[in-house]
Amino acid sequence: MSDESRPSPPETSAGTSAETPAGDRPRPRTAAVIPAAGRGVRLGPGAPKALRALGGTPMLIHAVRAMAASRGVSLVVVVAPPDGAGEVKSLLDAHALPERTDFLVVPGGETRQESVRLGLDALPPEYDIVLVHDAARPLVPVDSVDAVIDAVREGAPAVVPAVPLADTVKQVEPAAAPGEPEPVVATPERARLRAVQTPQGFDRATLVRAHGTVTDDVTDDASMVERLGLAVVVVPGHEEAFKVTRPLDLVLAEAVLARRRLNDGF
Numbered sequence: 001m002s003d004e005s006r007p008s009p010p011e012t013s014a015g016t017s018a019e020t021p022a023g024d025r026p027r028p029r030t031a032a033v034i035p036a037a038g039r040g041v042r043l044g045p046g047a048p049k050a051l052r053a054l055g056g057t058p059m060l061i062h063a064v065r066a067m068a069a070s071r072g073v074s075l076v077v078v079v080a081p082p083d084g085a086g087e088v089k090s091l092l093d094a095h096a097l098p099e100r101t102d103f104l105v106v107p108g109g110e111t112r113q114e115s116v117r118l119g120l121d122a123l124p125p126e127y128d129i130v131l132v133h134d135a136a137r138p139l140v141p142v143d144s145v146d147a148v149i150d151a152v153r154e155g156a157p158a159v160v161p162a163v164p165l166a167d168t169v170k171q172v173e174p175a176a177a178p179g180e181p182e183p184v185v186a187t188p189e190r191a192r193l194r195a196v197q198t199p200q201g202f203d204r205a206t207l208v209r210a211h212g213t214v215t216d217d218v219t220d221d222a223s224m225v226e227r228l229g230l231a232v233v234v235v236p237g238h239e240e241a242f243k244v245t246r247p248l249d250l251v252l253a254e255a256v257l258a259r260r261r262l263n264d265g266f
């Protein structure tokens with residue numbers, strides 16, 4: 001492990017993914033890669049998005065805690081802004097994670113794809129299942145994380161959490177000239193469309209192969225697996241796993257967090 005890591009804690013009886021009843025095959029171990037190296041241009045000027053505060057705590061810390069909340073996740077790899085790995089390491093040192101969860105910090109790249117690949121490159125060999133989770137989805141509930149891990153453990157090479165759409169979606173052609181209206185060319189059947197979230201879960205070898213093979217620009221990791229011709233399956237996502245992209249998303253995230261804190265009594 002690099003200097004940017006905490007030493008692995010001893011196995012505990014609290015139950016890592018490798019723990020099994022006597023005689024059973026060990027369960028595959030799961031690591032979560034968190035791409036957090038984006039600027040957050042759509043959120044507006046300020047610090048890199050992952051380091052901006054949500055309820056007084058950096059968004060990245062919420063995302064790391066969301067992964068660490070799953071008893072199946074025993075390593076979190078944070079892909080930090082390229083010049084911010086030291087700051088991210090200090091943040092993680094300052095915010096307690098469960099004893100069972102180890103972490104690593106690596107510097108990210110120019111694109112999300114590149115950042116995910118750099119996170120994958122840093123994974124120790126003993127992890128067979130990989131989750132990829134956007135730092136920009138800080139409020140994903142643990143049940144969604146567990147559902148993705150379970151589906152990969154049951155044999156799916158690639159799993160995405162997703163929710164139905166509320167809006168009708170139109171496919172358009174680019175406008176003939178700037179300022180001209182965009183012509184609609186199709187209306188896909190909404191009932192068959194899904195809005196895809198993270199964490200997306202993968203058999204590690206499949207994801208590594210996808211990142212080593214697919215060079216086109218894509219907006220998520222599962223579409224790289226689709227391009228290999230392999231099956232990707234959907235499990236139910238959650239409305240609170242939305243992505244903080246624009247200023248209004250941050251307002252919603254603050255409200256969701258305030259509601260949780262009220263319900264939890266702190």
Ligand SMILES: Nc1ccn([C@@H]2O[C@H](COP(=O)(O)OP(=O)(O)OP(=O)(O)O)[C@@H](O)[C@H]2O)c(=O)n1
Nearest residue numbers: 035036037038039040041042110111115135136
């Ligand atoms: N070079 C990049 C670009 C994005 N990401 C991460 O990928 C996730 C999803 O990306 P997005 O929400 O688009 O974040 P940004 O790229 O920061 O946003 P924007 O496009 O508005 O700049 C985020 O957690 C972001 O930090 C990354 O690790 N490395």
Ligand SMILES: C[C@](O)(CO)[C@H](O)COP(=O)(O)O
Nearest residue numbers: 112134196197198219220243
């Ligand atoms: C991976 C993702 O969150 C799935 O919805 C999304 O595609 C990321 O897109 P972004 O434009 O890089 O935020």
